[in-house]
Amino acid sequence: MFRKLSAKYFEPISMWIIILGIVSLCQPWVLFLHVYGFLIIIIGLIGFIFFSHIKPLPEDVEEE
Template sequence: MAEQDPTPKKRRVPIGLPITAVLFLFLGLFVAPTLTASFPQEQLNRNALLSGIGFLMVFISIILFYISAIWWLALRLNGKVAYKTYRLIEYILIGGIILGIVGMFQPWLFAAFRYGFYLLLASTVSFIAWSHITPVPEEEAVIRDV
C-alpha cells in the first residue's frame, strides 16, 4: 500500500486554464483577422461561423478567464468568510440585480437605462462568482468565533 503524503498540497487554479484563455485571446485578436482576410467576401457573407471566428475566440477566452478568476476566488475564500458576512454580501448583490432590472425597465429616465444595465451586469456577474464561495458553517463559526 502506498503511503499518503502528510503535508497537504497547496491548491491552485489549473495552469492550463489561463494558458488556454491566453491562447484563445491571441488566436482571436491576431490569427482570426488574417484568416478571414484570406477568404473572399461572398464566402464570408454565406458562412457565419467563418466570419465570426474572431469573436468566438475572444468570447471563449473571456469565459475561460472568468472561470479562472472564480476558481482562484473560491480557493482563497472557501471556509474563511463568516456566514453573516456571506449572507449580507449575497443580499446586496440580489438587491443590485433587482435595482438594475427596475432601472432598465422604468419608463421615466432614459439615462437610468444605461446605469440599470451596468448595475444588473455587475451584480449578476458578481453573484455568479459569489455563489461559488462556501461560507464557514454557523456551527463551526461559533466554535472558531468567526
C-alpha cells in the same frame, strides 16, 4: 471572516443590485437609469455568481 461577510452581506447586496438593475432598465421615467440599467445588472450578476460560490465554513454555520 470574508466567507462570513460574503454570505451575510455581499451576496444579498449583489441580489439587490440585480433587482435595481432590472427596475432601472425597464422603468419608463429616467433615461439615465435605463441606459445604465444593463451595466448595473451585469455588475450585480457577476457579484452574485462570485459571492454565492463562497460558502461559509461549517464551524461558522454551527456558531450561528
